[in-house]
Amino acid sequence: MEDNFQSAYQEEQHRLTLAMEEIDRRLEKLRAAPVYTGHDFTEQALEAARESKRQSLAKSTQEPYFGRLDFETAGGKRTPLYIGKVGVEKEEVTEQPLVIDWRAPVASLFYSFTGGEEAASYDAPEGTIEGLVYLKRNIVIRQRILERVADTYDRNNEQPAVSDEFLVYRLGENKDNRLRDIVSTIQAEQDQIIRAVRNTALIIQGVAGSGKTTVALHRLAFLLYQYKEQVSAGKMVIFAPNHMFLDYISDVLPELGVGDIQQLTFQDWALTLLNQDVRLADPSETLSYWFERTDGLPELSNEVPGRYKGSLTFMKLLEDMLAGMETLSVPEGDFSPWDGKVLPRSEILNWFEQEYKPYPLAKRKERVMARIHRWVEMELKKAPSAAMQKEWKKRASQREKSYANKWPKFDALLIYKQLFQAVKGSSTGSVVGARAKLPGVVLKQTAADLKQGVVREEDLPALVYLHILLNDLDGNQRFDHVVIDEAQDFSPFHVALLDRFVRGHSFTILGDLSQGIHAYRGVHTWEEMSSLFNAEDTAYFALTRSYRSTMEIIEYANTILEKGVQGGITAVPVFRSGNPVRMIAYEPSQRTEQIGRALERLTHQEYRTVAVLTRTLAEARELHETLAGRGLGVNLIDGSMQQYQGGVSILPVYLSKGLEFDAVLVADADEQHYHSSAWDAKLLYVGCTRALHELWLMHGAPLPHYAVPENNEGYMTGWPE
Structure with a gap:
């Protein structure tokens, strides 16, 4: 076995040397060519092509490829194919490329092939290509140095089988303050989503750590490659929950060689489109109301303001109201x-x-x-x-x-105010009739908000919809593709509205119902989204395998869902074992001392990112002030952050959704802070699933019933020795 490894390593080292020599030579030649700055159209096009090649080769100089697939087509010869983030053609275009772009049709075999003696196939422009895979090899190259060679399939081996060894190796690496690409470790079920056809509304239910966000970003890169004549980066958009999350994912697309894709929050997009003096209510006020209440979440009927104003019923009411205004x-x-x-x-x-x-x-x-x-x-x-x-x-x-x-003033904000407020002399009969149909709690709360001169996030879809019904939209406002991240927090109205802006129902809608902690305004089932489209225009995928956390953390988080939510979608872990989940009780009077002690223990390990998760924002601020006063280098995340700084962070659990940390310490993981409701169980589940390698739960009162494991496996109580 050792001899085989040495032979493979030497083979790949020789090939890497030759590849780097050719890439360096071609890049030097292109850089030596004078840059054309004139006005001749033909020469400008040629210069643009040269510059594109310069950029591609420059990206390949440090890590030219990450995988090798030996493939033999029927009637052809066996050929080693090297797969990289960027394709590199040889100077003789008739020859096999030096590196094949990961998005190319043949490269799909590297992800979809899962072993076996049978023939493999991939779809190409000329039809389905069949053949045999003889070798699948993962290669790690950093800064031009060959670090690792791992064969995950070898047909000539006596027991050919695909192994998770390389995947576990990559997952075990510590994270910094940015999400990274997963080109070298895309799994078959993820690749199927990435390569799905364009004009489809994909709905992806993915458990915590299943790579939903990363898969969606890779899908954008694939669509730009596959449909380069039909879509453009500037006409694609990612809607993310907040600016800090946008900063967290900001490096992925540039790493994939993709730029100019719009990355926004829905609020920013809506306010820009309205182009009015709209004052948005402080989101922290809404969050504080729902997440810091002591009686748990109330019954979430469709008459809860956020749910009602996110419904198609409300959308239809607005349409009917404007139709009535037309006649008058x-x-x-x-x-x-x-x-x-x-x-x-x-x-x-x-x-x-x-x-x-x-x-x-x-x-x-x-x-x-x-x-x-x-x-x-x-x-x-x-x-x-x-x-x-x-x-x-x-x-x-x-x-x-x-x-x-x-004439009536056809202004979206003014008409919206007339709908909720009895404005003397300015309401038509259709507005009065529509107002009469509003649930009382919705009418009362929104009227009070508008009287204060503010609107909430849940009002924005209605305001934008009124705006386009009154003014229409032009081609410059349309998208070629829309990604909605954390889509369980969006409403059907959000998606139905955005469908007016996107060509061909081209959506990637991703989220996790088990993390639906904004259920007071988000969806409760994915049918609320899929019902917006014809059956032939939508597709549903479930990602149940979690790649983020260790087996111990995932199995513990599953316990919370099974006992506390009873219907939550549990995760299947990758076989990556780590330290047991640790539960540490403390005397209430020693809370801050003990949390500080635990944080010091965690930060002394080789972790780049550590999070302390509190139940409320007020507790996060108080704890941050105390620990910072003791000289600990800690960052407070309070919802106003534009960037995620990494290091040690203190934040309320509800702001941690979408992020991940090497180690997580859940402060106050007890029944005084997390009650018996399914909503509280989801909050604790979100907190626990932020951890990659280490999870500690500290509690002054007893743990809630759903946080107590059924057996003694995978967790320990008390301080580590």
């Missing part, structure tokens, strides 16, 4: 620009209801008023004298302004 838009009475001249209302109605009917309301009003103005100008030419014309023009100008003020 044209002011009563004829228009008279000056005494003795009349434009009949019947003519104005004809323009509004017939000629300009294809336009949305605001633009129909604009066009009707412009038509009236042109009619006035034509009539002014019939004036018997210049003096009379001047007098008519003055009166017409005043009366046009007065007539325009009689």
Whole structure:
């Protein structure tokens, strides 16, 4: 076995040397060529191609490839294929590429092949290609140095089988403050999602640590490669829960050679589109209300404001309201620009209801008023004298302004306020009728918010929808593909709205219902999303394998779901064992001392990122102030952060969703802080599944019933020796 390893290592070292020599030579040659800066279109295109090759080769100089697949097509010869983040062609284009781009059709074999003697196949533009895989080899190259060679399949071995050894090796590495690409370790079920056809709404249920976010980012890179003539990076968008999360994932796409993809929060996108002076309520106020209450989460009926305002029922109510406004838009009475001249209302109605009917309301009003103005100008030419014309023009100008003020003001925010507030003299009958259909609790809360001059996040889909119903949208506002991360926190209204902005229902919608801690405004089942599309336009994938945490952590987190949620989707761990989950009781009077002691023990290990998770934001602030005062280097994450700094972080558990840390210490993991509701169990589950290698739970009161394991395996009590 050792001889085989040495032979493989020497073979790959020789091949790496030759590959680096060729890459360096070609890059040097391209860099030596003068850069064209003239205006000739043909030369500009040639220079753009050269620059693209320079960038591709530059990305390959340190880590040219990560895998090898020996493949023999039917009737062909066995060929070693080297797979990398960026493809590198040889100078003779008829030859096999030096490195094959991971997104190329043949490269899919590297991910989809899971062993066996049978033929393997992949889909290519010319049809399905079949053949035999003889070798699948993982290769680790860092800074031009060959570090590791691991064969995960060898047909010539007496017992050919795929092994998780290389995957476990990569998963065991410590993390820094950025999410990284997984090109070298994409698994077959992940690859199937990445390579799914474009015009489909993919809904991905993925357990904590299943790589949902990373898979979605790789899917964007694949779509740009596969459909390069049909999509552009600038027309793709990722909607993420907050700015800190956007910063956390910001390195993945550049590592894959992809730029210019929009990365936004829904709030930022909506407020920019509205282009109005809309003051958004402080999100921390909403979070504090729901996450720091002591009586657990109340029954979440569809009349909870966030759920109702995220429903298709509310969406339809807005449509009906505007339809009613349409019939009452044209002011009563004829228009008279000056005494003795009349434009009949019947003519104005004809323009509004017939000629300009294809336009949305605001633009129909604009066009009707412009038509009236042109009619006035034509009539002014019939004036018997210049003096009379001047007098008519003055009166017409005043009366046009007065007539325009009689029309409804087609402004999204104003109409929304009229819906929830009885604004005297400004509400049409359709608005009053719509208001009467609102659930009382929704009407009361939103009216109070609007009276204070603020709107909540849950109001934004409605405001944007009113805006586009009134003004329409143009091609520049449309997307080629939309990724929604943490989609369990989005509403059906969110997705139905975004579907108006995306071509061909091209979505990647990903989340985890077991982490649905924003259930007061998010979805409770994925059917709430899939029902928005025709069956042929959607596909559902379930990722149940978790690659983040050790077996001990995942099995403990599964216990919380099984006992506390009873219906949560549990994870299947990769065979990567680590330290047991540790539960440490403390006397309430010693809480801060003990947490500080535990944090010091964890930070003395070789961990790059450590998190202390509290139940509330107030507790996080208090603990941060105390520990920082003792000289510990700790960062507070309070929801206002634009960047994730890594190191040691203190944050409330509900702000940790989407992040991961080498070690996690859950402070106050007891029944006084986590109650018996399924919602509280989900909160604790989220906290525990942030840990990659080490999980400690500290508690002053007894643990909640769902946090007590059924057996003694995988966890320990008390301090480590």
